[in-house]
Amino acid sequence: MKESEVQFAMMNKGKFNFEEDKDQHARLHAVLKSMSEGIILVDNNKNIVYQNEFVTSHLFSGIGSDSLKTEVDLIAFIQKVSVSKNNKVDELLQSEDITLKLTLEFENQLKYIMLNKFSVYSETGFIGNGYLLRDITKEEEIDQLKSNLITIASHEFKTPITSIRGSVETLMRRDADWDEDFKVELLQGIHEDILHLQDLISVWFDIKKIEMGTMSLNKGYFPISQLISNTLDQLPREIGNKVRYDQSNSSQIPLLYGDKKRLQQVLLNLIMNGLVHNDLPEKQVLLTVEAGPHDVFIHVKDNGIGISKELCKKIFDRFYRVDNSPQRKTGGTGLGLSICLGLMKEHKGDILVESEPGKGSIFTMKLPINEEDLGGIYES
Secondary structure, eight states, rough: OOOOHHHHHHHHHHHHHHHHHHHHHHHHHHHHHOSSSEEEEEEEEEEEEEOOHIIIIIIITTTTTGOOOOOHHHHOOOOOOBBBGGGGGGTTTTSSSEEEEEEEETTTTEEEEEEEEEEETTTTTTEEEEEEEOHHHHHHHHHHHHHHHHHHHHHHHHHHHHHHHHHHHHHHHHTTTOOOOHHHHHHHHHHHHHHHHHHHHHHHHHHHHHHHHHOOOOEEEHHHHHHHHHHHHSOOOOTTEEEEEEEETTTSBBBBBHHHHHHHHHHHHHHHHHHHOOOOOSSSSSEEEEEEESSSEEEEEEOOOOHHHHHHHHTTTTTTSSSTTTTOOOOSSOOOOHHHHHHHHHOEEEEEEHHHHHHHHOEEEEEEOOOHTTTTOOOO
């Protein structure tokens, strides 16, 4: 082969290798960019040389992680946004390989991250460190929900089960001749406890259906006065006189379209919350309605204990209760408002809250007006 042909062949081979390396680099960059885990690479001079898009746009979005220059900056940043000081974070500089779980807080939200530090080697030796950051917030929330579910279920189920057992054991005593009225009283208590257990089980099923998107609604048209009157009829007689319905605007309200039974469930829950979370001797709940251009609003105003603005954002979280201590005055699973909000979302509506500690609360059911179907149909 001529010398010129050899040189040409070598040039082509070099060009081929260059193109191959370029393609490999592009593929690697595409993989790192599309990962659902964060990658940070640090060279052997402790300088950050690479962060993938997941780090800056998801894990630490909007809090300046893209301005970090060195590994020391990264560790200081992690300590800054950590909820509590993590001694293992200080070991990151000295340790070659380490795994730790971080609890970070920014924008008033907790985020849980599993961090893995690993050493990076090439054919020539050590070239730096890598940090793999995985967002485990969802997994942590699920674990917390499971823990809350076990705690609340054991607490809420224990009381009626203990009551039922005590009543049954009393009735089964062979050495006692109980009066018939007393037997009926015990049986009525057993029946009420069984209904309570059925309600608790229904709550779990409702939450699951809302999460899975399998909640079936039996929708139809009905007047708002029917929704409210049916709900008030479900109130226990001894507290019914504490709830007042202002009907002055009801004639101007279009017919509602939705699952009346489920909407009654939401309204009843809001009314009962206003009565239960109330320390005043004269408890009051006022229901008012109004129609906007595109929505109908049902306001439930109480004179109860009220809620701070910070807690207003949390009360719809599953298992959240304003008073979560063992000595709390009221029971409940902490799922009621979560289910209510889920049912309203299923109706393409919402629940709005206005509240102030010591001054009561206003919970508002917001339902869209189905203008295309309703036309000018109003309640007579």
